[in-house]
Each structure stands twice: as structure tokens, then as C-alpha cells.
Amino acid sequence: MAILSKDEAQNILKKVLSFSTADECEATLNGSIGGNVRSARNSISTAGAVDNVSLAVQSRFGKRSGLATCNEFDDATLRRCVQRAEEIARLAPESPEYMPLLGPQQYLDGSRSFAAATAAIDPAYRAKQIGASMALCDEKKLSSAGFLDDSVGFIAKRNSKGLEAYQQTSYVGFSVTVRTPDGSGSGYAAADYTDATKLDAARLTRVAAEKAASSVKARAIEPGKYTVILEPNALLSNVDTSLLGVLMQSLDARSADEGRSFLSKKGGGNKKGEKLFDERVTIYSDPLNPEIGDLTFANDGRPQQKTTWIEKGVVKNLYSSRFWAQKAGIPDLPPPGGWIMQGGTQSTADLIKSTAKGILVTRLWYIRPVDPQTLLYTGLTRDGTFYIENGQIKFPIKNFRFNESPVIMLNNLEAIGKPVRLNGSLVPPLKIRDFTFTSLSDAV
Amino acid sequence: MKRRDFVGLTGLATGALFLPSLPSIGGTPVDPARLLEPGADAATKKRLADAGLNAAKAAGASYADVRIGRYLNQGIFTREKQVQNIASTESYGVGVRVIANGTWGFAATNTVTEAGIAKAAQLAVQIAKANSKVQKEQVKLAPQKGYGEAAWKAPIQQSAFEVPIKDKVDLLLNVNAKALELGASFVNSVLFQVNEQKYFASTDGSYIDQDIHRIYPTFSVTAIDRASGKFRSRQALSSPMGLGYEYLTPKAADKIAGPAGSGVVGYRNSYDMLEDVALATKHVKEKLTAKSVTPGKYDLVLDPHHLGLTIHESVGHPLELDRVLGYEANYAGTSFATLEWKAKKIPYGSKLVNIVADKLQPGSLGAVGYDDEGVKTKRWDLIKEGMLVDYEKIRDQAGIVGQNESDGCCYSQSWADVQFQRMPNVSLQPGPAKLSVDELVKNVDKGIYIAGNGSFSIDQQRYNFQFGGQVFYAIEKGQITGMLEDVAYQANTQEFWNSCAAICDESDYRLFGAFNDGKGQPSQSSAVSHGSATTRFNGVTVINTARKIG
Numbered sequence: 001m002a003i004l005s006k007d008e009a010q011n012i013l014k015k016v017l018s019f020s021t022a023d024e025c026e027a028t029l030n031g032s033i034g035g036n037v038r039s040a041r042n043s044i045s046t047a048g049a050v051d052n053v054s055l056a057v058q059s060r061f062g063k064r065s066g067l068a069t070c071n072e073f074d075d076a077t078l079r080r081c082v083q084r085a086e087e088i089a090r091l092a093p094e095s096p097e098y099m100p101l102l103g104p105q106q107y108l109d110g111s112r113s114f115a116a117a118t119a120a121i122d123p124a125y126r127a128k129q130i131g132a133s134m135a136l137c138d139e140k141k142l143s144s145a146g147f148l149d150d151s152v153g154f155i156a157k158r159n160s161k162g163l164e165a166y167q168q169t170s171y172v173g174f175s176v177t178v179r180t181p182d183g184s185g186s187g188y189a190a191a192d193y194t195d196a197t198k199l200d201a202a203r204l205t206r207v208a209a210e211k212a213a214s215s216v217k218a219r220a221i222e223p224g225k226y227t228v229i230l231e232p233n234a235l236l237s238n239v240d241t242s243l244l245g246v247l248m249q250s251l252d253a254r255s256a257d258e259g260r261s262f263l264s265k266k267g268g269g270n271k272k273g274e275k276l277f278d279e280r281v282t283i284y285s286d287p288l289n290p291e292i293g294d295l296t297f298a299n300d301g302r303p304q305q306k307t308t309w310i311e312k313g314v315v316k317n318l319y320s321s322r323f324w325a326q327k328a329g330i331p332d333l334p335p336p337g338g339w340i341m342q343g344g345t346q347s348t349a350d351l352i353k354s355t356a357k358g359i360l361v362t363r364l365w366y367i368r369p370v371d372p373q374t375l376l377y378t379g380l381t382r383d384g385t386f387y388i389e390n391g392q393i394k395f396p397i398k399n400f401r402f403n404e405s406p407v408i409m410l411n412n413l414e415a416i417g418k419p420v421r422l423n424g425s426l427v428p429p430l431k432i433r434d435f436t437f438t439s440l441s442d443a444v
Numbered sequence: 445m446k447r448r449d450f451v452g453l454t455g456l457a458t459g460a461l462f463l464p465s466l467p468s469i470g471g472t473p474v475d476p477a478r479l480l481e482p483g484a485d486a487a488t489k490k491r492l493a494d495a496g497l498n499a500a501k502a503a504g505a506s507y508a509d510v511r512i513g514r515y516l517n518q519g520i521f522t523r524e525k526q527v528q529n530i531a532s533t534e535s536y537g538v539g540v541r542v543i544a545n546g547t548w549g550f551a552a553t554n555t556v557t558e559a560g561i562a563k564a565a566q567l568a569v570q571i572a573k574a575n576s577k578v579q580k581e582q583v584k585l586a587p588q589k590g591y592g593e594a595a596w597k598a599p600i601q602q603s604a605f606e607v608p609i610k611d612k613v614d615l616l617l618n619v620n621a622k623a624l625e626l627g628a629s630f631v632n633s634v635l636f637q638v639n640e641q642k643y644f645a646s647t648d649g650s651y652i653d654q655d656i657h658r659i660y661p662t663f664s665v666t667a668i669d670r671a672s673g674k675f676r677s678r679q680a681l682s683s684p685m686g687l688g689y690e691y692l693t694p695k696a697a698d699k700i701a702g703p704a705g706s707g708v709v710g711y712r713n714s715y716d717m718l719e720d721v722a723l724a725t726k727h728v729k730e731k732l733t734a735k736s737v738t739p740g741k742y743d744l745v746l747d748p749h750h751l752g753l754t755i756h757e758s759v760g761h762p763l764e765l766d767r768v769l770g771y772e773a774n775y776a777g778t779s780f781a782t783l784e785w786k787a788k789k790i791p792y793g794s795k796l797v798n799i800v801a802d803k804l805q806p807g808s809l810g811a812v813g814y815d816d817e818g819v820k821t822k823r824w825d826l827i828k829e830g831m832l833v834d835y836e837k838i839r840d841q842a843g844i845v846g847q848n849e850s851d852g853c854c855y856s857q858s859w860a861d862v863q864f865q866r867m868p869n870v871s872l873q874p875g876p877a878k879l880s881v882d883e884l885v886k887n888v889d890k891g892i893y894i895a896g897n898g899s900f901s902i903d904q905q906r907y908n909f910q911f912g913g914q915v916f917y918a919i920e921k922g923q924i925t926g927m928l929e930d931v932a933y934q935a936n937t938q939e940f941w942n943s944c945a946a947i948c949d950e951s952d953y954r955l956f957g958a959f960n961d962g963k964g965q966p967s968q969s970s971a972v973s974h975g976s977a978t979t980r981f982n983g984v985t986v987i988n989t990a991r992k993i994g
Binding site for chain 1: 629782907966991
């Protein structure tokens with residue numbers, strides 16, 4: 001089914017609400033069309049396309065709530081869907097965390113979350129982009145594995161209290177790992193955009209190819225504490241847990257108040273308002289940032305506003321559910337979509353130039369929690385790790401396992417570079433002192 | 445834009461917490477009664493599948509398969525005294541995979557009509573043809589005879605969907621009440637239930653109808669010392685299983701005690717959730733004051749609920765042939781166990797190590813009659829007496845390694861995703877000689893007993909790994925002497941398996957399960973079991989994970 005316009009979607013939702021006999025009713029219509037292509041060994045491996053559209057109806061009687069869905073939109077189907085949601089609601093237990101549906105909301109206007117060029121992507125476009133990537137590796141006698149995926153979508157919401165929301169989104173992403181034929185060198189690059197005209201798979205492949213070629217004959221150096229330059233791909237990933245990702249995911253008020261978060265205080269309460277990071281650390285969200293183009297409303301209909309989460313190292317805000325915000329008497333903030341870590345103007349190359357001794361890390365991998373008390377995580381470097389001396393990359397080094405906490409990492413900040421878009425956020429490269437590597441890995 | 449981080453922001457990544465929704469609950473919400481309604485009958489599905497196969501052939505496909513999938517899930521989520529969510533979902537649709545011009549193409553639709561499926565088939569062929577222009581390796585499938593009309597059903601005793609929701613909610617709330625009564629600060633408990641109704645048809649002449657069930661009861665108990673600000677959690681020692689609700693009727697014969705002094709109880713084919721939560725609450729309070737481990741080399745005694753994950757990461761994944769050949773280089777990674785490495789005949793492990801792949805094992809998560817490209821499943825050796833003898837492969841890989849038969853390891857998480865090579869059940873065989881856990885511990889001079897799986901991380905070629913656990917006990921001169929905390933071990937796969945020094949006998953053997961194993965781009969989840977008995981590994985490096993912040 002095509003992406004529905006605001007009027008088409010809201011007309012369906014109005015009809016849904018007209019069939020409701022519940023105390024409260026909220027209807028959400030979601031749709032997306034997308035495709036992908038995957039390569040390995042400089043050849044296409046798999047490719048696919050999927051489209052899906054679905055209506056979800058939530059009906060409430062008092063504190064009882066029921067949810068039903070359908071993917072056809074004739075009157076009879078819509079009526080049945082509403083009836084089923086109401087039947088489920090009548091049988092459901094009362095929710096002790098019930099909150100009434102939101103009334104009319106003011107959402108920010110002007111988010112650049114959709115680009116027509118992305119909606120125009122077809123199988124030929126995907127083949128051309130990934131074909132250019134593979135051709136470049138053929139030419140350089142390197143082996144590539146890449147993945148391109150794209151989607152356009154819409155979300156529309158309406159409820160019996162007068163809330164109304166609609167937004168279109170688009171996404172295209174490409175990532176590539178390039179390896180030398182003997183497997184002794186590996187490099188990686190990735191990028192994602194709202195607007196497909198910005199995507200250049202060949203440019204990204206050149207970066208990965210350069211890293212692959214220059215990472216052969218890696219030397220082993222002793223594990224220990226090192227100054228590191230973490231490139232944006234080492235700080236945030238859309239395919240793995242990541243150090244900045246988990247920090248942002250941990251800004252939840254409830255778990256902090258309950259005593260089971262690094263933000264919990266001895267004796268009770270949370271650390272909001274405390275300075276926990278270097279004073280150069282500022283992280284905020286802004287749905288209108290032109291590079292991110294985020295949703296202006298959260299899943300539950302709350303508006304997404306420009307919000308400062310960490311300012312000059314101080315925890316300024318925590319997000320929460322509506323229930324917890326009311327119970328704890330705190331600002332009612334939904335978790336952000338994308339976020340922006342404020343940075344400077346220096347490129348990764350500039351950060352290298354100012355480093356006497358250190359390690360350049362392209363990517364961190366298989367990052368998993370070790371101790372939630374301190375937000376300690378473990379993982380490994382991957383796809384391009386280099387030793388820096390006197391402002392220059394001297395030689396490639398073998399990969400390391402790290403055990404480190406983003407809280408400690410952001411206290412050991414040496415320098416912040418210029419942020420780039422990654423996974424719908426803006427992330428700068430960071431120079432960090434005393435980053436803890438605990439063992440060597442033979443992996444390339 | 446991608447919303448993966450949004451999923452993360454709900455708190456899934458915090459590890460110790462369960463939340464009211466998880467990615468494994470796919471599909472769209474439905475009335476729980478809908479989960480008991482039969483899907484389309486085999487004759488209808490055959491007619492629909494033929495529409496796809498015919499459309500693909502007419503559009504120029506040299507091969508096509510059609511998967512009509514109805515995927516039913518129910519998740520019941522509770523915390524303390526309340527039900528957080530009861531999510532019943534259904535996902536119904538069709539995926540069509542084709543080869544045209546020697547290239548794969550795939551398209552999926554939830555318009556389950558002859559016209560809808562034919563349209564998807566045509567799109568799949570269009571995609572294959574577009575990609576064939578930049579294709580260099582032509583797809584070659586291992587030969588596969590058609591089975592005609594065939595069926596397979598998981599041998600369960602009772603579908604979990606048939607059990608009234610009230611009974612399931614009561615069980616979870618009783619579990620929570622037990623934890624709170626015994627002094628837990630917080631407790632979350634969850635019951636996942638899955639039913640895959642899969643129909644596969646291919647131009648080879650197979651029409652295969654299968655019915656697969658999985659169940660996963662689990663919990664997390666947390667204790668908090670407000671004065672010190674310290675908190676610790678302990679997860680359930682249950683395993684997700686390819687069983688019905690009978691898994692939740694405890695049987696004494698299925699309970700296996702850990703070493704004397706540990707108080708740990710393991711479970712085989714049935715699970716006593718109330719008993720486990722009582723033990724977990726005792727453990728989690730002990731963890732608050734347990735001694736922090738002194739880093740160094742220790743002999744590790746690993747219980748099957750822990751070792752299963754180590755097997756999964758350090759044997760199951762490196763022997764996936766797609767990783768070995770480079771097909772997963774951009775995401776999951778490659779493997780140290782290349783064809784060249786295998787030819788060098790370097791020992792993977794000590795002579796005690798015998799590891800089998802098995803898609804037939806009753807009650808396991810990976811058991812099916814046929815895989816998702818219509819290949820009958822089997823059991824085969826991966827490692828024999830420490831030496832690598834074979835990999836895990838599917839139809840388009842067999843020829844690359846000079847074989848002409850798939851191992852039946854093809855799987856897709858839903859109709860909407862293309863099927864590809866996934867891990868079969870991979871299990872360490874128990875020791876042939878009689879050996880109890882107490883007898884095994886008796887010979888350990890300086891060691892640590894680890895039960896339950898915790899933190900896990902391994903590099904992209906599966907050399908270097910680090911694992912935590914749920915509970916850790918010091919072993920001194922053959923005796924369990926007390927609980928330890930802040931334990932993680934780091935090792936290299938080959939050194940670790942070569943340090944395998946003793947394996948308990950069959951009476952200690954049981955399955956661990958990975959319920960949401962991720963692989964592929966777009967990423968897909970699969971469920972797989974790993975069996976083992978308690979096993980000893982000598983001289984493994986243990987680190988201390990305690991840190992100070994703020």
C-alpha cells in the first residue's frame with residue numbers, strides 16, 4: 001500500500017473513532033515500504049523488499065485497556081477491529097499505572113524527517129550503489145561485504161480526547177566492511193541519511209578500503225590504559241550496543257529512583273543535577289535539527305521538544321513514563337529519538353595531529369554490560385586499529401578487548417571533534433585518556 | 445529513520461531489567477482466543493503457494509520457494525504485584541524467494557491472496573534481475589528432491605496457548621510474591637510462548653506443513669542496599685525450550701543439584717519456577733556482601749546453563765559456513781576456523797571434546813522436521829575428539845566446500861525476512877565415564893564454580909571472549925567455600941577448549957537455550973539449544989569487574 005497522506009490517514013482514523021463505544025479510544029496507523037541489498041565477496045548475496053501497513057486500536061473502559069489491529073481498511077473490517085479492542089479491554093485487568101489518554105497536543109513544525117528522493121529508491125538504484133562499491137573493491141583487489149537498506153514510512157495518530165498527529169519519515173543507510181584477500185587487513189565505514197541524494201556508497205567504500213589496506217601486518221602491543229581516539233562508529237552503532245547509546249538509554253528516572261541505576265544515589269533519590277562528566281560534555285535532543293529530522297512526537301503521543309539531557313557535565317533531565325512523571329512529580333519527558341552530542345570543529349585527522357601517543361579506534365564491537373552499577377561494558381576494537389605517535393599514525397595494531405564505563409570515559413575526556421550523523425544522532429569523535437584495554441585479540 | 449535506539453531507550457539494554465515488550469514479540473496484537481484458531485488448511489496454502497511458484501517461473505525464475513507463515517506469540521509481563529502487559533500477537537504473510545539469472549531475489553507481502561503472492565513473486569524476480577547485472581558468483585544449489593506433501597509437528601504435550609491466561613498470570617504473580625516475601629527489592633517475571641505455523645513450497649516439488657512451539661519462563665530478582673547504594677540481580681536458571689506448557693510442571697527427576705555447598709539447582713525437561721525464585725532471592729542477598737574475586741588463573745567448573753552460552757559463541761558461531769566464507773563479514777563477522785585452518789589439523793579442543801550439531805533433539809529449540817528451504821533435518825559431528833570435522837551449511841554453500849548436501853540449517857524468523865544459514869543445536873557430549881559434579885569438584889584445588897549465563901562478548905572471528913555468570917562460588921581444595929562477586933573470565937577459544945579437563949556424565953546433561961540469537965542484515969533472530977554436562981577447564985584467566993564511579 002502506498003504511503004498515506006495526512007488527510008487519507010486521518011480520515012481512516014476519524015472513522016475508527018466514530019465506531020468506538022469505549023470510555024477512551026486511540027487509533028494509530030503505521031505504514032512503511034522498504035528494500036535492501038546485501039553483498040559479500042564482491043558479489044550480491046541477498047536482496048529483498050517488504051511493505052506493511054497496520055492499524056492499531058486501543059480501547060479503554062476505566063483502567064482496563066485492550067489493543068487490536070488490522071491491515072484492511074473497509075468499514076466492516078474497521079468496525080470489527082474496534083469491537084475486538086473493546087472486547088479485549090473488558091476482559092483485561094485494571095492497570096495500576098493507568099494514565100488517561102492525552103488531549104490535543106502542540107507538535108513542533110518543520111522537522112525534515114522525509115525526503116522524496118528516498119521514496120524514489122528502486123531495485124536499480126540499490127544495485128547501482130552497491131555495484132559501485134563492489135567495483136571499487138574489484139579494482140583494488142580487496143573483498144567487500146556491504147549492506148544497503150532504505151525505507152519510507154508514515155505514522156498517524158488520533159484519539160477520542162482530541163489528539164492528532166501525523167508525520168512521514170525516510171531512511172537510507174549503507175555500511176561496508178572491506179578485507180584484504182588474505183584476511184590480514186579489515187576496514188569499515190557506515191553512514192545513514194534521511195535524504196538518499198546524500199548517499200555515496202563508493203565514497204564510504206574508499207574509506208573502508210583505505211583502512212583495510214593500511215591495517216595489514218598489525219603489531220601486538222601490551223594491553224593497558226591508553227589514550228584513544230574513538231571515531232563516531234566506535235561510539236554509536238545501529239547494529240550493536242554502543243557506549244554512548246547505553247549512556248543515553250540509562251537516563252531513565254524510574255530505575256534511578258528505584259535504586260538500580262548508575263544514577264541512583266546512596267540512601268535514595270537520583271543524581272539529577274549532579275556533575276558526573278567532564279564539563280565539555282553536553283548532550284541534547286532536537287527533532288528539528290536538519291541533519292536528524294526526527295519525529296516530533298513519541299509513541300504515546302507526547303511531544304518531542306528540544307531537551308538538554310547533559311549540560312556541561314551535569315545531568316539536567318531524565319526521561320520517564322507518564323505514570324512515573326506524575327508519581328515522582330518530575331517533568332514529563334519521553335525518551336528522545338536521536339540526540340546530539342555537542343562538539344567542536346576538529347576532524348578525526350586534527351585529533352590525531354594533537355596526539356603524542358595513542359590509539360585510533362575505527363569501531364567497537366560486541367559490547368555487552370558487565371556491571372550495571374557502574375555502567376561497565378566490555379567489547380572489542382575492530383576493522384582498523386592504529387598506533388599514533390607524535391601526531392601521526394605509525395602502524396596498525398592487533399585488536400583489543402576493553403572493559404570500560406562511558407561514565408568514566410566521559411570524565412577522561414581530552415578533546416571533542418566535529419559531530420557527524422550516525423544512526424539518526426549527531427556524534428563527534430572523542431579523544432579519551434586512560435581507556436582500559438584488558439586483553440589482546442587475534443581477530444582481524 | 446531507524447528506531448532501533450528507541451527500542452534501546454525503553455531500557456532493554458540495561459540487562460538486569462525486563463520490560464513489558466521485547467523484540468521477540470513480533471506481529472500485530474490480537475485477542476488471545478485468536479491464538480487457538482486454526483490457520484489456513486494445507487490445501488488452501490498449497491493453492492496460494494502454487495500461485496507464487498507459477499508467477500515466479502512465468503517471470504523467468506529458474507528456482508522459487510514460497511513460505512506462508514503464521515507466527516503466534518504471547519508474552520505475559522509482570523513486576524512485583526502487578527501485570528504490566530499481556531501481549532498476544534499474530535503475524536501472517538508470505539515470503540517468496542527466487543533465483544533468476546543466477547541471482548537471489550526476495551519479496552514479502554501480508555496480502556495473502558493468489559494475486560498478492562504472484563505480485564510479490566514478480567517483484568522478487570525483478571529484484572534478482574536488477575542485481576544480476578552486478579553479480580559475480582552465480583548461485584548454485586545443492587540438489588534436493590521434492591518430498592511432495594509432507595508435515596511435521598513438534599511433539600509437545602500441551603500448547604501453552606491452551607492454558608487460561610489467568611493461570612499463567614497467577615504463576616508469575618506467585619513467583620513475584622515468593623521473591624518479595626523472602627526479601628527481594630524488585631522482581632520481574634515473564635512468560636514467552638511461540639507457535640510457528642510454517643508452510644513451505646518449492647519448484648523442487650515440496651509442500652511441507654510444520655507446527656513448532658517454544659516456551660520461555662524467566663525472571664529477574666533484584667536486591668538493593670539503600671545505605672551503600674549497591675544493587676545486585678539474579679536471573680532465572682530456566683532455559684527456553686521447544687516444549688509446551690508441560691515444561692512448567694516440575695518433576696523431581698528433572699532437578700539436578702549443583703556441587704555440595706552451592707545450593708544451586710539445575711533443570712532438565714521441566715522447570716520449578718517457584719523453587720528457583722526462592723533460591724535466586726537467597727543468592728541475590730548473598731551477592732550484596734559476597735567477597736570480590738582476586739584476579740588470576742583459576743580452574744573453572746561451568747554448569748550447563750552457563751556453558752551453553754560459551755558453546756554457542758565459541759563453537760556454534762565460528763562453524764557457521766556463511767561466516768567462514770565471508771558472507772557475514774560486514775555484521776556478525778567471519779571465523780578463525782577457516783577451511784585452511786581446518787586443513788592444518790590444529791586441535792580445536794582437548795581429546796575429551798566431542799561436539800555435535802543436531803536438528804532432531806526432542807525438546808530443543810532448533811528441532812524441526814525440515815528447514816526453511818525444504819531439507820530434511822539430521823544430526824552430524826562438528827568436533828570429534830578435539831578435531832574439527834565439519835561445518836553448518838545450507839544448499840547454496842555445500843558446493844563451495846565440495847559437498848553435495850545441505851545440513852538443513854536454513855531458517856527465517858518470519859515470512860517477511862529471507863531465509864539464510866542459522867546455527868543448529870550445537871552440544872557438547874557428556875563424558876563416557878561415570879562422573880558426578882561433586883566428584884569433579886573434589887579434584888579442583890583452586891577454582892570457581894559458575895552457574896547461569898551473564899555478560900557475554902566475543903570478537904568477530906571468535907578468538908577472544910569474556911563471560912560473566914549469575915552466581916560464582918570459590919572452590920578451595922575440593923570444597924565450595926563461599927560466594928564470589930565481580931567475576932568474569934577471558935580466554936581464547938582454542939586455548940579454552942584445549943584446557944577442557946573433565947566432563948560429567950550423562951546424568952548431569954541438560955539443555956541451555958539462546959532464545960533471541962541475532963545474525964544477518966537486516967538482523968534476524970533465531971532460537972537454538974545447547975546441551976552439556978558440568979565441565980572443568982583448567983587455568984583460565986579471571987578478571988575483577990568492580991569499578992568506582994562518581
